[in-house]
């Protein structure tokens with residue numbers, strides 16, 4: 001459990017519940033990717049954690065942006081990114097979204113009708129929109145055949161449309177985007193997927209009749225959540241990617257290779273910190289109540305709910321809501337030697353806000369600080385902070401140097 005304990009204890013004196021994001025760990029993760037993946041440009045999937053301090057730290061390290069909304073595009077611009085550094089990819093963009101994002105980002109068209117909408121907006125403005133196409137490829141991440149999907153345009157359909165799209169004066173197709181998996185820990189599988197992506201890019205480029213300027217391979221790289229999870233060997237995966245880049249350099253001479261990541265950069269760099277507010281005995285069971293669990297950090301409560309509906313040893317993940325058993329570490333900050341078996345709940349007025357049933361923890365007292373790990377990605381952003389009008393947890397970014405930035 002790697003986090004700055006003294007910073008946690010210091011901040012816990014001022015806040016009942018808060019997130020703490022560690023800028024040094026985020027920078028280490030970026031450096032690890034950059035050192036291993038030579039020739040790859042990384043994009044930060046900022047929907048994982050849009051905290052201004054986190055975003056600024058990542059952008060300053062030279063990472064581009066994978067934006068999932070117009071607001072995210074604009075946050076990238078406010079942090080000094082050029083339109084060419086921001087890739088705006090999301091299904092169901094409205095004409096208003098397209099209007100706002102055009103010229104501020106590279107828009108990735110997610111459907112055939114969206115290509116038409118982008119064309120209409122660009123025509124109205126008298127400009128040529130340089131766009132990407134999000135594809136739903138004829139292969140899955142695991143290497144099986146493709147399947148129905150709400151994301152992207154089926155590969156075969158996109159190929160059928162290419163000659164028409166090539167005739168559009170207000171649109172220029174410059175690249176492709178695929179993202180079909182999150183939280184994969186098998187490096188070999190990710191490398192095989194990269195290989196299929198290069199083949200797809202070559203097929204697409206040939207059909208397009210023009211050199212692609214980017215191939216965005218999406219995310220996939222997972223992080224160890226549970227204690228039994230082994231991390232992806234980033235060096236080995238980077239070496240496989242470098243070999244592929246070398247192999248395809250002649251066929252894809254102009255294409256910048258893009259890889260997206262949200263959780264790898266920030267997931268383990270954040271903790272959620274709360275306090276024991278009460279403790280009680282009911283029908284022989286001991287309950288420990290924590291300040292603001294489900295309302296402040298919902299995923300542990302969702303995990304409890306999913307797991308209460310199944311006896312499976314390994315319930316399937318459903319990212320970003322549910323990852324798997326044991327995806328969070330519970331770290332009570334106490335020197336107590338005695339242990340007891342407790343059920344840990346929050347203080348919301350609902351019985352669903354339970355984060356652990358019958359677990360053995362060190363003896364807890366009211367006022368003790370309680371830390372939940374793996375809270376850097378898909379944590380604050382997913383949590384129902386308006387419920388019961390509770391004070392939302394603070395979000396505090398600790399930069400490598402300088403003063404903490406608090407929201």
Ligand SMILES: *Cc1c(COP(=O)(O)O)cnc(C)c1O
Pocket residue numbers: 045047048066068089179181182183218219220221260261262263264377
């Ligand atoms: C959410 C998302 C990601 C980030 O996935 P991680 O597992 O957090 O790395 C990347 N690309 C797209 C298109 C996404 O929607």
